[in-house]
Amino acid sequence: MTTARQIIGMIRSHAVGDNDRFLSIAEEIAEEALRAGKNRVAEDIHNLVANVRSNPREAAPSLRPTPLAKPRGELAGLIRVTYPETRLADLVLSADLRRKIGRIVREQREAGALEAHGLAPRKRFLFSGPPGTGKTMTASAIAGELSMPLFTILLDGVINKYMGESAAKLRLIFEAMHHSRGVYFFDEVDALATARGNENDVGEARRVLTSFLQFLEEDTSRSIIIAATNLRTLLDPAIFRRFQGAFAYAKPSADEARVVLRHHLLQFDHDRLDWKEIDGEAAGLSQADLAAAADDSARDAVLDQDGDLTTDLLIRSLRDRRAIHTIEDQ
Numbered sequence: 001m002t003t004a005r006q007i008i009g010m011i012r013s014h015a016v017g018d019n020d021r022f023l024s025i026a027e028e029i030a031e032e033a034l035r036a037g038k039n040r041v042a043e044d045i046h047n048l049v050a051n052v053r054s055n056p057r058e059a060a061p062s063l064r065p066t067p068l069a070k071p072r073g074e075l076a077g078l079i080r081v082t083y084p085e086t087r088l089a090d091l092v093l094s095a096d097l098r099r100k101i102g103r104i105v106r107e108q109r110e111a112g113a114l115e116a117h118g119l120a121p122r123k124r125f126l127f128s129g130p131p132g133t134g135k136t137m138t139a140s141a142i143a144g145e146l147s148m149p150l151f152t153i154l155l156d157g158v159i160n161k162y163m164g165e166s167a168a169k170l171r172l173i174f175e176a177m178h179h180s181r182g183v184y185f186f187d188e189v190d191a192l193a194t195a196r197g198n199e200n201d202v203g204e205a206r207r208v209l210t211s212f213l214q215f216l217e218e219d220t221s222r223s224i225i226i227a228a229t230n231l232r233t234l235l236d237p238a239i240f241r242r243f244q245g246a247f248a249y250a251k252p253s254a255d256e257a258r259v260v261l262r263h264h265l266l267q268f269d270h271d272r273l274d275w276k277e278i279d280g281e282a283a284g285l286s287q288a289d290l291a292a293a294a295d296d297s298a299r300d301a302v303l304d305q306d307g308d309l310t311t312d313l314l315i316r317s318l319r320d321r322r323a324i325h326t327i328e329d330q
């Protein structure tokens, strides 16, 4: 089904003359049609898109050649593309972090005003912090707010045991940033810093990291680059100074924890819940744990209690989530 998001995306990309994005949404619709068994529609859209791509001038004078709608060839194993609908408002963040992330989006939206004064929007960022605190979600929200594709780098595909190949793969990704504008997300980038080739080649780790830093430094594309890490060690000055902003994510405050739970329990009457008791059980859990526990308790409420969510149910789900970590830590 064509969604409102896709229609809005097409109108927006038409308005700004972003033909790559326009056509990639059309292809996304075609693929969905194919999955839904509407083969004729899918084929018609594919043919139209192919025609436009092969006759760019005829179809639209401003169309740029060889757009990369979907990573193809070697890139397909290195990048996954999505079009997130996530918004900044979906994130629960400290006031400080919300302001900083909002500023990233605004600099991109108002790039013209900056450029008129010889300035450029910042575009390379490092997010650090514990798992489940919203680093990936923020990358999605930035892409969502800017109607840009989110290109997630598959680092497992990049890191290669053969000497030198990892750097070649990284180069392909940095080249893609030029012809396919988007948010390029290097998740768990610490894998680059700790990557090992075969046992005898401890030098590969260093080389991969060195090339990553070098590509970052040389980058002149209009894409946004976000790297995320759980490790504070990556906040080493050599890495740090390649980014134009570094943001620390943290587990939620008691107030933030409540907001995460409430966001996930909107359809229930949560005024009846004993929030003091819940606060105690929520303490120390990440935003991801809280979101998952809230969803667990919502399912329990619907299936076991006729949609009646109780404090006990929510507390049980929070304890179960905490227990998962206890098992992991053993």
Ligand SMILES: Nc1ncnc2c1ncn2[C@@H]1O[C@H](COP(=O)(O)OP(=O)(O)O)[C@@H](O)[C@H]1O
Binding pocket: 090, 091, 092, 093, 130, 131, 132, 133, 134, 135, 136, 137, 138, 249, 260, 287, 288, 289, 291
């Ligand atoms: N700051 C946050 N605000 C709201 N929800 C969050 C937040 N952080 C995590 N979540 C929830 O947890 C899920 C996983 O979070 P994610 O962004 O992948 O964490 P990270 O990348 O830091 O490990 C999200 O999809 C969301 O449901």
Ligand SMILES: [Mg+2]
Binding pocket: 132, 135, 136, 137, 187, 228
């Ligand atoms: Mg993540």
